Amino acid sequence: MRTLITNIGELTTNDGPAGGRGADVLHDAAVLIDDGLIAWVGSADGAAALGASADEVVDAGGRAVIPGFVDSHSHLVFGGDRAAEFEARMAGQKYAAGGIRSTVAATRAATDDELRARLRGFLDEMLAQGTTTVEIKSGYGLDLETEERLVRLAAEVTPEVTFLGAHVVPAEYADRADEYVDLVTGPMLDACAPHSRWIDVFCETGAFTVAQSRRVLEAGIARGLAPRVHASQLGPGEGVQLAVELGAASIDHGTYLTDADVAALAASDTVLTLLPGVEFSTRQPYPDARRLIDAGITVALACDTNPGSSFTSSMPFCIAVAVRDMGMTPAEAVWAATAGGARALRRDDVGVIAPGYRADLVLLTAPTRIHLAYRPGVPLVARVWKDGVPVS
Structure with missing residues (x-):
């Protein structure tokens, strides 16, 4: 099963310097999931050619995506x-x-x-x-x-x-x-x-x-x-x-x-x-x-x-x-x-959105990850993927 999530307004990859200090964010991004793993991460424009090979295309509508907690x-x-x-x-x-x-x-x-x-x-x-x-x-x-x-x-x-x-x-x-x-x-x-x-x-x-x-x-x-x-x-x-x-x-x-x-x-x-x-x-x-x-x-x-x-x-x-x-x-x-x-947990397969990692992703009903703190108590999780499979 190949799923392309595109039109991501803000993608938190954690694929950068430790600590979340800003080098881990892509804008106007896309992610390709293949058989439960992240297969590709890049720009939404660059993902256009991948859509034809995907079994499913999900339009994030400019919202934010983060790794699963x-x-x-x-x-x-x-x-x-x-x-x-x-x-x-x-x-x-x-x-x-x-x-x-x-x-x-x-x-x-x-x-x-x-x-x-x-x-x-x-x-x-x-x-x-x-x-x-x-x-x-x-x-x-x-x-x-x-x-x-x-x-x-x-x-x-x-x-x-x-x-x-x-x-x-x-x-x-x-x-x-x-x-x-x-x-x-x-x-x-x-x-x-x-x-x-x-x-x-x-x-x-x-x-x-x-x-x-x-x-x-x-x-x-x-x-x-x-x-x-x-x-x-x-x-x-x-x-x-x-x-x-x-x-x-x-x-x-x-x-x-x-x-x-x-x-x-x-x-x-x-x-x-x-x-x-x-x-x-x-x-x-x-x-x-x-x-x-x-x-x-x-x-x-x-x-x-x-x-x-x-x-x-x-x-x-x-x-x-x-x-x-x-x-x-x-x-x-x-x-x-x-x-x-x-x-x-000494895990090197979760917590990051990069090729080879498990496709554990969260789509927020918000444009940025900042909203998780900015809007406390508000349910901001729109969709969750676990090992590439939608579970929520």
Whole structure:
């Protein structure tokens, strides 16, 4: 199947210098899709001769096209709801990691079919808003059986599955955190590794210490899983240094970073994934993305869809918040939500519109990508292609 999309007013390719600083845009452009991949990118005038060989020609009507969003941090497999917790937080109650345990009971009680149906619903939400690649973590089971179920269900819909058995210490292991780490790094890892690509840990006060986090990550690495780290969400800590030392693909949250953390990230290949929905929902201070980008850190944006601290699946919303409250330009935010997410997943086939990449594209009902931040809350996604196939 060959599809030509032409008369694109503004095409964001990300096929240029990293960071979305302007050299990644074509005007009056066209894209040829062939068998699920980008086959050609160029001017609309230059595409005229290709129309005859295409099975379908789509007129973009002068609107903007961007790569499909790459959401590199989500928790989509869970049961229950925490709306009451959100209401309490809006009334002044402080957010704490312990709220995760309230989701664990509901998730353990849910059937596979119930979890699967809810997961599909979230994925449909994401596709409708332009997300074509998504990472999914476990972490709401916290026992061997349920954690295995969560990664197995996630693996049905994405190759980007993260085993996060070390999310928090479950109630039945209260005051026995090291014994729980024994379970996570032993039988639980044995059950979950076959369904997972990544290993993750919440290295934070109220979750796991640096020593415990190291044990979890090194055990996962020994089983062939690549490391990611939740760190510096609730306060400064040593998680960033650990992530860089172990070559983690990303450190996620990074709300509280020291100068040493910034220097370490800037000198590494570890991506810093910022999660604007979390600060929006918890009323914590927003990270200073301007400081981080100017320091030379590769920044990604993700939704962190979860029932406790960020119950949004909208990457356009996260882009708008990042521009309004975190010091990013619209171009930088769109890059971070596409190519940046791909780098956080160490993917070289998505997040860019160039020959050989997967044909994951989003047609906006707007003339520029700026409108994603300029018109917050407005549904601007007109059409989505995943692997060259229209899905929304």
